[in-house]
Amino acid sequence: MRLGVPLFVSDRRLRRYRQLPRAAAPWALDSGGFTELSQYGTWDTGPTPAVYATRVRRYRDEIGHLAWAAPQDWMCEPPVLAKTGLSVAEHQTRTVDNYQQLRDLAPGLPWVPVVQGWIPGDYLACADRYHRAGIDLTGLPLVGVGSVCRRQSTALVGEILTVLHRAGITRLHGFGFKTLGLARHGHLLASADSMAWSAQARRQPALPGCTGHRNCANCLRYALAWRTRVLTAIATATAQPALFGLDPAGWPA
Numbered sequence: 678m679r680l681g682v683p684l685f686v687s688d689r690r691l692r693r694y695r696q697l698p699r700a701a702a703p704w705a706l707d708s709g710g711f712t713e714l715s716q717y718g719t720w721d722t723g724p725t726p727a728v729y730a731t732r733v734r735r736y737r738d739e740i741g742h743l744a745w746a747a748p749q750d751w752m753c754e755p756p757v758l759a760k761t762g763l764s765v766a767e768h769q770t771r772t773v774d775n776y777q778q779l780r781d782l783a784p785g786l787p788w789v790p791v792v793q794g795w796i797p798g799d800y801l802a803c804a805d806r807y808h809r810a811g812i813d814l815t816g817l818p819l820v821g822v823g824s825v826c827r828r829q830s831t832a833l834v835g836e837i838l839t840v841l842h843r844a845g846i847t848r849l850h851g852f853g854f855k856t857l858g859l860a861r862h863g864h865l866l867a868s869a870d871s872m873a874w875s876a877q878a879r880r881q882p883a884l885p886g887c888t889g890h891r892n893c894a895n896c897l898r899y900a901l902a903w904r905t906r907v908l909t910a911i912a913t914a915t916a917q918p919a920l921f922g923l924d925p926a927g928w929p930a
Contacts, residue, residue: 682901683744685870687712688724691740692732700742705789705870706733708747711757711826718760720749726775730783737786745787745819748776753793753824769793769803772823773810789850790814791821796833797840804844815845819867826853830861838865859911874903 681702689709691697713723724732729749737743751761751768758765776790790807792814794800800822807814814820822841825834829851838849842865851858854869863869878893884902893899 680897680901682904688729688732691736692724697736697739700740703742703744704740705744706736706746707870708749710747710750711752713749714752714757714761718762720751720775723749726778727782730779730786733786734783743787745789747821748772748779748788748791750775750791750793750821750823753795753799754827755795757824765793765795765799766802769799769806772803773806773812776807776812777810789819789821790817791823791852792841792846793823794837795824797836800837801840801844804841804846815847817848819848819850820846821850821852823852825851829854829858834858835862835865838862856907856910859907863911871907874900877903 683702684704685707686704687707687709689712691706708729709723710720713720717723723729726749733743733746736746750772751757751763753765753768758768761768763771772791772793776788779786779788790812792800792803792807794803804814820841822838825837828834838851841847841849848867849865851862851866851869853871853873854862854866855871855873859866859869875894878896878899881892883890883893884896884899887893887896887898890896
């Protein structure tokens, strides 16, 4: 079935497959960083930058239509900081360093930098770290905003997105933005992704007519219906983001 719907897929899912499908639409790759750091408190147990870059190259070549790939960034949610034992500043340094490593290892791949932090000033400090490393975020087609998933509908996240816009960083991807967050802050985003549909479906019975599974946590029909509802709900936003992917005109080459 070729639906042409853009997707956001984790490396943790794809890396187990010997044979990969061909994409019918543009898609983006998540590094699986939140799971990695939440479980292990380090990237040392995960792929090295060289191994990750090799995987991403394979995905681009074998699956096709890869719009962009997230780096192996370091989230700054308090539980993650508690797991790593490191500071926000150190997580930011490691995030910037990894982006540089990946770009040096595979300059032809569509890496997207991510700004990390917890309060608005943190994100500006992270942007400054990129600037000091010679990376101008204002000139890039997309910049990810991390550590916002569990608070994406709050006023504080709106402030974070606003200060980034004021700093000239306007093409933003919101990681883990749900319906309310998109309704409130979607006009500040170029794109967004969410696993909320699966979490919601896991708590509910399967849709009428869905057979072979107890719930619709991995159901294509449920996912498409959820996507339609979200797009309808945010249709009145000033600048509606393309859920799970950028407007194709904005994708990196």
